[in-house]
Amino acid sequence: MPATPPTALDGLAAVKEELAELYRDLHTHPELSFEEHRTAAEAARRAASYGYEVTTGVGRTGVVAVLANGAGPAVLLRADMDALPVKEATGLPYASATEGVMHACGHDMHVTCLLGALKLLADARDTWSGRIVAVFQPAEEAGQGAKEVLADRFYERFGTPDVVLGQHVAPLPAGTVGAHAGPAFAATDAMSVRMYGRGGHGSRPETTVDPVVMAASTVMRLQTVVSREIAGGETAVVTVGALRAGNQHNIIPDEAELRLNIRTYTPEVRARVLAAVDRIIRGEAATAGAEREPEITEVDSFPVLVNDGDAVQKTMAAIGAVIGEERVMDPGQVTGSEDVGNFATSAEPEVPLCYWLFGGADPAKAAAAQRAGTFERDIPSNHSPSFAPLIEPTLSTGVTALVTAALAWLDGRPRE
Numbered sequence: 001m002p003a004t005p006p007t008a009l010d011g012l013a014a015v016k017e018e019l020a021e022l023y024r025d026l027h028t029h030p031e032l033s034f035e036e037h038r039t040a041a042e043a044a045r046r047a048a049s050y051g052y053e054v055t056t057g058v059g060r061t062g063v064v065a066v067l068a069n070g071a072g073p074a075v076l077l078r079a080d081m082d083a084l085p086v087k088e089a090t091g092l093p094y095a096s097a098t099e100g101v102m103h104a105c106g107h108d109m110h111v112t113c114l115l116g117a118l119k120l121l122a123d124a125r126d127t128w129s130g131r132i133v134a135v136f137q138p139a140e141e142a143g144q145g146a147k148e149v150l151a152d153r154f155y156e157r158f159g160t161p162d163v164v165l166g167q168h169v170a171p172l173p174a175g176t177v178g179a180h181a182g183p184a185f186a187a188t189d190a191m192s193v194r195m196y197g198r199g200g201h202g203s204r205p206e207t208t209v210d211p212v213v214m215a216a217s218t219v220m221r222l223q224t225v226v227s228r229e230i231a232g233g234e235t236a237v238v239t240v241g242a243l244r245a246g247n248q249h250n251i252i253p254d255e256a257e258l259r260l261n262i263r264t265y266t267p268e269v270r271a272r273v274l275a276a277v278d279r280i281i282r283g284e285a286a287t288a289g290a291e292r293e294p295e296i297t298e299v300d301s302f303p304v305l306v307n308d309g310d311a312v313q314k315t316m317a318a319i320g321a322v323i324g325e326e327r328v329m330d331p332g333q334v335t336g337s338e339d340v341g342n343f344a345t346s347a348e349p350e351v352p353l354c355y356w357l358f359g360g361a362d363p364a365k366a367a368a369a370q371r372a373g374t375f376e377r378d379i380p381s382n383h384s385p386s387f388a389p390l391i392e393p394t395l396s397t398g399v400t401a402l403v404t405a406a407l408a409w410l411d412g413r414p415r416e
Helices: 008-028 037-049 108-122 145-150 154-158 211-222 222-229 267-287 309-322 363-372 391-409
Strands: 053-058 062-068 072-080 127-139 163-173 182-185 187-195 236-244 255-264 295-302 305-306 353-361
Touching: 008 108, 008 145, 008 391, 037 053, 037 062, 037 108, 037 127, 062 108, 062 145, 062 154, 072 108, 072 391, 108 127, 108 163, 108 391, 127 145, 127 391, 145 154, 163 363, 163 391, 187 211, 187 267, 211 222, 211 255, 211 391, 222 236, 222 267, 222 353, 236 267, 255 267, 295 309, 305 309, 305 353, 309 353, 309 391, 353 363, 353 391
Parallel strands: 072 127, 072 163, 163 353
Antiparallel strands: 053 062, 062 127, 182 305, 187 255, 187 295, 236 255
16 A cells, blocks of 8 residues: 655644744743744744745734745735733733733634644645745734735735635633624724713712713613614624723812723625714713713724635534544634635735634533523633633644635646
């Protein structure tokens, strides 16, 4: 019987511990949006050592690593690098060493998996033909990173890819992978709202226009947007994540600030929600007798992420053939947001995108929580101070998925 031909994944076992060490190091040293200097330097150093042509400072702190390997398709592989202003509560021995900053969304896992995939693909370059363009992107959490990278003449400098591929670790059982075709991650609109009253002494509210009451009433009224203005078959989320006003118990302040986050999947629903939010904010201010119009300022905005149906089918079929079809799923629409889609939609013409989730939760704990009906409570999700992906098999699955997906789009090169 002839020997099984070598594949790019044959080298995974030999680098697993090195990758685990890298992951723990990145987790210990998180960096906020556009401050990813240490992470970017490590990504650049390692990619260069694998034989990639590396460009740093793309989109401020981004890194682009290119490996041209003969004629064939150009495949863009992307990982985001930034952390969050969250105080870690995991209790891990490799927990964040930076007070108030944590990799609470798993971007350290994304960087590690992409570097692992780049090494395996470079080591097996005699088995494929084409061009790999790896993007270590800054500031995904701020919704600005992809825009900054693209504005830095990305296509002009590195070419337009034939496909955009990427992944995000999620509170799914480790070892599983899932992608949803069509609108997959929600569009986000984040805004700051400043509501103006007239301050005064807490003992004489009749002489004031109380912005605290005005803001509280606005918060409650905003909860009716989804329940009363959006059809049952459509999806939207309106969240008031912060309400700030005053600093003394006996002083009615002059103003209050609300911070809003809105998630939608279609332009029609987005327009309807934004109009309703604007109407309610201004209406509540007028009802309260505010002498000054509220100020509504956009903080950031993510477009809806739309996965190309054919790209999802092709990519997930390839991954399923390697890890097992039973471990590949459709997770449905995700109300979280992602800016990776900009790399596909900003190209002329647009290129297909396949962006998938891969599990990071302990499979046994996830199964037990599922059976008990306590999954949402017992399995920490992204942005939680307790979010901590299981290193294995999460790492191996993430590397395997990236390598397999890339090879599904690159040209094969038969061995002589």
